[in-house]
Amino acid sequence: MPRPKICRRVHGEPNCTVFKPAGIPASALEAVTLTMDEFEALRLADLDGIYHEEAAKKMNVSRQTFGRIIESARRKVARVLVEGLALRIEGGVIERAGQRSFTCMGCGNKWEEPFGTGRPAGCPACGSGEFFRSGCREPEKGGRDREEQ
Numbered sequence: 001m002p003r004p005k006i007c008r009r010v011h012g013e014p015n016c017t018v019f020k021p022a023g024i025p026a027s028a029l030e031a032v033t034l035t036m037d038e039f040e041a042l043r044l045a046d047l048d049g050i051y052h053e054e055a056a057k058k059m060n061v062s063r064q065t066f067g068r069i070i071e072s073a074r075r076k077v078a079r080v081l082v083e084g085l086a087l088r089i090e091g092g093v094i095e096r097a098g099q100r101s102f103t104c105m106g107c108g109n110k111w112e113e114p115f116g117t118g119r120p121a122g123c124p125a126c127g128s129g130e131f132f133r134s135g136c137r138e139p140e141k142g143g144r145d146r147e148e149q
Contacts, residue, residue: 008037008059008069008092020086030085035092038073045070101134110134 013036020026034042037059044055056066080087102120103110106128113120122129 008040008061010036010040010092011058014039014089017089018086019080021084024084026086030083031088032076032080032085033091034073034076034087034089036089037069037092038076039089041066041070042073042077046074102131103134104128105130105132 018026018031020029040059041055044050044058045052050058052066052070053063056063059066059069061069077087079085100113101110102113102123104123104126107123107126109123109125111124120131123131
């Protein structure tokens, strides 16, 4: 049985979550999924030019894990470009940098608050004071959190 994935810290989100070749309907294309942690690894290593060791620290993973993430991301992007496929960015076991996640025990609502704002007074959905800090989680489809949709 494989070990569970360690939570990967993500500092940003893509402005667009789907890319496809021009002139071809998306429904006619096979889609390759790039996870949010793979997207973050590409951003850190290839766009920002950060060395893998430093990028691994920013993502809260080991240097070896970062190497596997970036290798997987680059292979997927190369396949998309060479074969003319669609690219979808979503999913992955991540935590947002600078955010704390909470879950209400009463209604099950999940929300995030920035660090440094103190403990929330209650659930924004039902007002209950019975909630707890959530850990890592899989974001909803489309790579966006519920409150951003």
